[in-house]
Every structure is written in C-alpha cells, then in structure tokens.
Amino acid sequence: MLGPSGSGKTTLLTALGGRISGKLSGSIKYNGKPFSNPMKRNTGFVTQDDVLYPHLTVTETLVFTALLRLPNSLTKEEKIMHAEAVITQLGLTTCKNSIIGGPFLRGVSGGERKRVSIGQEMLINPSLLLLDEPTSGLDSTTAQRIVSTLWELANGGRTIVMTIHQPSSRLFYLFHKVLLLSEGNSLYYGEGSAAMDYFSSIGYAPSVAMNPSDFMLDLANGVSSDDSCDDQKTIKQTLVSAQKSYLAAKLKAELEEIDNRPQNKGEDKQFGRWPTTWWQQFTVLLKRGVKERRYESFSGLKICQVLVVAIISGLLWWQSDVSHIQDQIGLLFFYTGFWGFFPLFQAIFTFPQERKMLGKERSSGMYRLSSYFMARTTSDLPMELILPTIFVTITYWMAGLKPTAGNFFRTLFVLLFNVLVSQGLGLALGALVMDQRSATTLGSVIMLTFQLAGGYYVQHVPAFIAWIRYISVTHYTYKLLMGSQYKSSDTYPCGSGVCSFGDYPAIQKVGLDGQVVAVFALAIMLVGYRLLAYFSLMRIGVTKKY
Known part of the structure; x- marks a missing residue:
C-alpha cells in the first residue's frame, strides 16, 4: 500500500487486520469467507512502532x-x-x-x-502477515534487508501486505502488487511492474526517468509532471475516475472468482478460544514481568532512598519512650504517610506505561485480561513488600517502640496492609486516567486529603466534612498502628501520677476501639481498588476482546 501521509494506508491496514474500533462499513473477506476472530488470531500484524x-x-x-x-x-x-x-x-x-x-x-x-x-x-x-511501514526510520540498506526478508517469506507461500511511505526503486520492484491511495481513494491496484504503463495509458507519464514510487506519490498528491494546468483536485478526480473505469471491473471479476472457489468448512475449527490455559498465561506473564522489571524494582536508587529515610527517621525518633507519647504517635502517622505515597506513585505508572504493549498483545488474542492483570500486579509484590519490611525493621527498634515480637509483627502487618491498599489505589488511578501526569496529580490530591482527614493534623473536624475519614486509607491505618502499640487499659507516667493511653487526647479522638472494623474497611479497599483498576482497563477499550 503506497500513498502520501494521510492517504489512509494505516487506517485501511488496521481495519483489514481487525484491529480498529468504531463503526466500519463494507465487509472484509479472507479467501472468500468472512474474516472471523479465529482467522484473525492466525494473522500476523506488525505495528509501525516496535512495542x-x-x-x-x-x-x-x-x-x-x-x-x-x-x-x-x-x-x-x-x-x-x-x-x-x-x-x-x-x-x-x-x-x-x-x-x-x-x-x-x-x-x-x-x-x-x-x-x-x-x-x-x-x-x-x-498465512497472512500485515506490516505498517516496516521501513520507517531505517536507512536505505537496512530497509532493503527488511523488505528482502519479507520478499523471501512471501515466496515461501505467505501473503504479505505492507504499507510504505516512499520506497526506493530497488524496493518498489520487489512488490508483486501495488495499491496506490490518495485521501482514502484507490488510484491504482495491480502488478507493480505494470503501474507505469497504466498511468502512461491514461495520459500521465513522467517527463524524465524517475523512481516509479516518486512519480506515483506525485500523482497521489495531485502533482503531474506534464505541462497540464489542471489543479490538484482535478488530477485526483481524474485518476479516481480512471481507476473505476479501467481497473475496477477486472478487480471485481478476480474477487468473484475467489468467492466461487470451494471453501474448506473446517478451517475455523482448528483455532481454540485461547491458545493456552489461564494458568499457563499467568505463569509465563509473571516470569516475563519479573525479568523485565527486576532492574527497575531492585534499583539501587530506590533501595538507597528507603534506607536513607529509615535511618534518618530512626535517628530523629531515637529511643523515644512512653513518656514521649506524642513523638511516638507522630512516628506512627509518618509510617502511614510515607508508605501511602511511595507505593501509590510506584503503581500509578503501571498501566499507562504498558498501554501500547497491552493493546498490541491483547489484540492478537495472546492472553486473557485477567491473567495479565493478576501477573502484572503480583510481579511487583516482592519489592513492594520487602522495602517496607526493611524500613520498619530499622525504624521500629531504633525509635524504641514496644520491644516485643507481637507488637512488632502487628505493626509490620498493618503497614504491609496499608502498602497493598495504596498500591491498589495507584493501579486504579492509573487505569482510570491512563495519563501519567494527570494520574500523579489526582493521586497527590486524594492521598493528601486522606492524610488531612486521618486524625493527626486535625482532631476537631467539622461534621459536614468528617465523612472523608471513613474512606481514608490513612485514617484506618493510623488507627490500627496505634492499636498495635497501645491499649486503653495501659498507663504511662504523666506529671506526678499515671494516665491511661485511652485518655490521651490525640489517641482518644481517633480511638483504640473498632480495630476489626478498620481491618474490614481496608480489606474492602484492597479488593475494591483492584476491581476498579481491572474494569477500567476493560472500559477504556485497549483490551477489546477478540
């Protein structure tokens, strides 16, 4: 398929490959049969950009x-x-x-x-391979090698259809047939070697020897090499009319001959709904995901970031005892803030970065959306859980929080729970917006709102806006973290006597009761945010079912 930019080459090729959304008119047939989903999964499609x-x-x-x-x-x-x-x-x-x-x-x-x-x-x-401008951005020698490779594949018994913008004469004469497009109209379809003779027969011949593709592109742009005073629009209309008069009838006869051939009734039945099982798809995608992202997930920069913050935090809260209850509460709230933002922004970029890959692979019927989603979110878990574990291990003992295994592991569990929920929120925002900059801005606003309503900064929240705390990840995590360190019946020295933790104003406003409700609320968010991300991927259309 040859034509200038905007002539409709890519649109036509994408439509023929069944990879274009929207309402289309006309019909697509493959060997005289309607082009079906099983046929499409046995059709190769190479996009212009190498994804x-x-x-x-x-x-x-x-x-x-x-x-x-x-x-x-x-x-x-x-x-x-x-x-x-x-x-x-x-x-x-x-x-x-x-x-x-x-x-x-x-x-x-x-x-x-x-x-x-x-x-x-x-x-x-x-049996059919479609390629969208495979020589784009390549030098002439490399382009020659690519097209020569395709020529050898075609001679091996495959049909290869490709779009190309401006091939050299060496490339042009490799093509068996050429379709010339201009503004969505066909100007020529036939043998590549016969193209120049056809245009000469209708009154358009080059004034000097030139590359056939250059001459044909000039015609497609409405530029004639003769001394004609016709404007571009007239030349294009003349070429379209000539194609309908001289070539359309011959092409129609060829198509009717194909339609009348005996059809293989069992052709579609050789392809199943999916080439592999759900579990196979999940395991392969998981292994591929871990291999691809191991450099990013285990980057030294990310590890150093967490270690430096952990050590600084441990030094700032060094061995704070129960007499410094406000400081300890501040550390617990810092846990919720840092490990709310960090996994959120890591997860926000997940689906926007992989949109092209997901669209390409899903359009070819390679795997189910559910297997991809589970593998993609699972492959990030090791680093998502290892880093906060290291962080808590360092800061917990340096800060002098309750030195018992039970309290430590309960704190760690709550923090990891918070990480998973925040990660789910990031996945949902990324899938909903599918734009990294917009998703980051939205995520910052939501997480800051959750923090402000968490119960640490503002304890006397007006009733008309107090409802925010009930959807705040920070609020429930903060409540659970305080529950991991304090009990209402426990006391601490205050003044000349002892006071109950449950009566401390900052703790009293958040409350040490309702721990089960907080766990249940976070569990709903954990599942809900991921379901929202999953259905958002379906909604935006990058995962159209094939």
Missing part, C-alpha cells in the same frame, strides 16, 4: 511470545525450538543474547528490532 520490552533479550522476547501464542498441541520444548528457528530464519543469531534496548538503553539496532517484531508474528506461522 517491545527493552530489558529482555532477543531470545527471551521470542520465547515468551512463543509460549503464549503457540497452542498446547506443542510441548514447551517444541515452542522454544520454534522461537530458535525464527531467530535463524530472520538472521538474528548474532544478536540473540543482546537486550532489545530503548531510547535511553543501548540494545540491538533498529533493523534488528524490526526483525524481532516480525519474528513475533512469524512464530504462529501466519
């Missing part, structure tokens, strides 16, 4: 794709062999152990990255 995980190697990328896309009629070892065969077929052997890389991470070259994208689709051995 790949930067930290995975070439082999890992293709092996994980094979394990997800190839059916269970093949064993795991056979799927891996398929991936290795594709690596050899596409000439990726020399870089198979190199990481893909990205804008700020050195990896394979642009041509190799494009071949990896093609390889992902070749794994399913598609």
